[in-house]
Amino acid sequence: MSYGAHILHADLDAFYASVEQRDDPRLRGRPVIVGGGVVLAASYEAKARGVRSAMGGQQARRLCPDAIVVPPRMSAYTQASRLWGVGPVTAAKLRERRIRTVADVARLGEAALVSLLGAGAGRHLHALAHNRDPRAVQVGRRRGSMGAQHALGRTPHAPEELDAILASLVDRVTRRMRAAGRSGRTVVLRLRFGDYTRVTRSHTVRKATADTTGLLAAARTLLRAALPEIERRGVTLLGVSVGNLDDNPVQPELPFQADTGADLDAAVDAVRDRFGSTALTRAVLLGRAPGVEMPLLPD
Template identity: 45%
Template sequence: MFVSGLIASSRERPEQAAILHADLDSFYASVEQRDNPRLRGRAVLVGGGVVLAASYEAKAFGVRTPMNVRQALSLCPNAIVVPPRMSAYSQASKAVFEIFRDTTPEVEGISIDEAFLDVAGLRRIAGAPVDIARDLRTRVRTEVGLPISVGVARTKFLAKVASAVSKPDGLLEVPPDQELEFLHPLPVERLWGVGEVTARELHERGITKVGQLADMGEGPLAAVLGPAIGKHLYALSWARDPRRVDTGRRRRSIGAQRALGRRHRSDEELEAYLHGLADRLGHRLRKARRVCRTIVLRMRFDDFTRATRSHTLPEATDSGQAVLRAARTLLAAALPLIHERGGLTLIGLSLTNLDHADTMQLSLPFEPRAESTLDSTLDALRDRFGAGTVTRAALLGKGEGLSVPILPD
């Protein structure tokens, strides 16, 4: 049986298990329980129309994200619904990441509530990786007041799986000589890249465990799932993951979304919300000194199915108007589908194919970019007085929507 803190002799290890995956448990809900004593030990739902986070007490009743709040309450009638407080979550995240970076300079943030840490070079000054992980958990609990689960393994993939298996509030090390013993009994859904569709394909062929997938072989897997995904999953099933912790990694995309609930929204309302999302993302893009080439419209329908539409621009941009024009074109093309499916419960926008603004190619006749523009003026106002200082008239009375905190770029 696999237990937390299982350690093999260093002489038996082909490589050291020195990558940590640290993941805060039910982050938003845990912050609410930390700050409000009456919520501790209770089922808590964070959100409005949609559940953004659920405490483990609520998850025990089958509540999941992003479930509709009414559906969640039908499963867990005693749950307490609280509105999100994004500023509190952002502050908590910053405090936790300070502990991460005080533990090791080798930190790769994945989101505001999880990160990979490489502690391979710290054995002489801080002890074994599992001891470092134990100390990190203690510090996060003591200094920030939040539970955190940590997986320790030789690869990023196994460390992430270990942290997930150890939840809630757990610690699990996977020694190199016991990786397959740990991995092969797990369900195939634990593998990165196995979503609902891929899992169904595998289950129809009687493949439910990682070990069964590994025994299937790369060739048969590729024949069923395609060469790329077949090769990827076969490698993971044998614990092969060569990626290292990347401290210099920059965001490959940025996005924002707005939950709409189940009330019917007119085409004009959808476009107004899209304007707000485009403004918000344009501001973030310019603040990070990035440019984008691809705009992606994300839609969720009443049955929780999703669809995306994308458009790639001929040249990279950080112009709010260019982003908005592309987004409006995508929305206009998607309206027949939206009407057919009975409307949206969520609309989102993502900017991908990001690059450094300094590498942006100037168009003929090579005139320098204007310093004083409407975008720069609005950015200055929002930076000085807050995100909601200036808004579009179409959004008056509707609010800016939630702005989910993100890691610094």
């Protein structure tokens, strides 16, 4: 069996800090910095104070003196129970044998793990502990959805502010769809509440489209329906995605009429492609921070 594979490392600026907040409820809502002498990741609360990845630890401390600094986890010392595929029964068997970390698993031979856990689970954990994944890397498949999201602070947010952010997100997503020649039917609204629980709401439009106006109208309908719950629970993240993507050209409906929305989208795209994404913006977004845009994989 060949173990060669292409591995993509995605650098997510707040990912490791978010994991720490997920695992330790005491860190939620507080500025968290992961790293020692250099910041590896910063929570959204720390980033709001100006802390960024690759920043020196002392500089980060001056910007955010009340930040909680968490040392980066070492993969060898990660709990074995966190490995993919380890459920309660397998975790209990490992604890009985005092196999607690990934390093403990790696020190065991494959035969010993098979004897303890069975053929499937034993071979699976042995491979994971040695950084081997026999699954074939699939290429050539296009993504099934496109989306964007915006992290928010824990302070209350007016409906008008959320609507402006939503419009910005839909603009970003539909521009990507048109550039990739994709159209979609299902609009998904993603929310993370003040207690860090997440929900999604979706709506499927009548025909596949990449027009900003129609998809934004569907997203606004979903947001309006969620406003009472947002008011009760608060919101810390707003996201939108479009699924059921189609590669086929959108068929115009009879009778043929000029599509002013599509013409406007094409004109705006052309200006932004030539002069930059900030060359044109919605009036409601003037003076608002655009939020952090993460690097994107090819569509």
